[in-house]
Amino acid sequence: MKVTLLGTGSPIPAPDRAGPATLVQAGAVNLVFDAGRGVLMRLAAAGLIPPFVHRLLLTHLHSDHTTDVNDFVTTRWAMSPVENPLPVTGPPGTAAYVERLLAMLADDIGYRRAHHQDLGWDPGCDVVELLEGPHPDDPVFAEHGVRILAAPTDHRPVAPTIGYRVEHEGGTVAIAGDTLPCTGLERLCAGVDVYVQTVIRPDLIQSMPVKRIQDVLDYHSSVEDAARTAATAGVRTLVLTHPVPAPFPGTEDEWLGIAAAHFDGEVVLARDLAVVET
Numbered sequence: 001m002k003v004t005l006l007g008t009g010s011p012i013p014a015p016d017r018a019g020p021a022t023l024v025q026a027g028a029v030n031l032v033f034d035a036g037r038g039v040l041m042r043l044a045a046a047g048l049i050p051p052f053v054h055r056l057l058l059t060h061l062h063s064d065h066t067t068d069v070n071d072f073v074t075t076r077w078a079m080s081p082v083e084n085p086l087p088v089t090g091p092p093g094t095a096a097y098v099e100r101l102l103a104m105l106a107d108d109i110g111y112r113r114a115h116h117q118d119l120g121w122d123p124g125c126d127v128v129e130l131l132e133g134p135h136p137d138d139p140v141f142a143e144h145g146v147r148i149l150a151a152p153t154d155h156r157p158v159a160p161t162i163g164y165r166v167e168h169e170g171g172t173v174a175i176a177g178d179t180l181p182c183t184g185l186e187r188l189c190a191g192v193d194v195y196v197q198t199v200i201r202p203d204l205i206q207s208m209p210v211k212r213i214q215d216v217l218d219y220h221s222s223v224e225d226a227a228r229t230a231a232t233a234g235v236r237t238l239v240l241t242h243p244v245p246a247p248f249p250g251t252e253d254e255w256l257g258i259a260a261a262h263f264d265g266e267v268v269l270a271r272d273l274a275v276v277e278t
């Protein structure tokens, strides 16, 4: 499998980091996890356009992870020659989120339908909400030799939140999203080739005297947390993404060193469009 870090940013705008989004390509299947700021620009850079994405999977409904779902839905609709609703998987609340999103887009939908006579349908999403019934060990998607498993993560008070595990031809990838270490996360990460974790640096955040930034400390994995999870789970490669604060140029080795103190495997501090293979 090929993992492309489409966007590695956080809510804080950065000139070189789009919002959180990760592309996992398993054989001919293209899966996008989260759709942060600029996701379609990065997807284009990775050689893909929205009609060719098989599924969008949301880890949670925080705006930095969902802000460009509207671009995804609109552009897929406008670029597809036939009706091609976007399959979307996410936590409970995703269907209502999509419904409100489509309502927001009503003006644009009206303009395009009036102008393009061959566009005879509205944009749409086929939504599957998780964690309200299916056993977490059952795959939420199993097609074309690809299995996707999901488990609850811990990003409270944002709840529920979901992490994912993709399996294909012996390769394994865990996409954690924003979460503290927890049993669901450990289960997703067990023995994976690639573990993608959003991270923060408490030591740097603590030096910023802004209450709203300090608040992020209690619901994200630190670099140390991610490294310890990777070590416990027997991960091959740990990918640090969504770093808060964004690393100053020249400090990358510091981030990698903190992880290496707790984890012997490979550590990657992701930049946009970085590629890691299983």
Ligand SMILES: [Zn+2]
Pocket (backbone or CB within 6 Å): 010, 011, 020, 062, 064, 065, 178, 198, 242
């Ligand atoms: Zn986030």
Ligand SMILES: [Zn+2]
Pocket (backbone or CB within 6 Å): 060, 062, 155, 158, 178
């Ligand atoms: Zn979040």
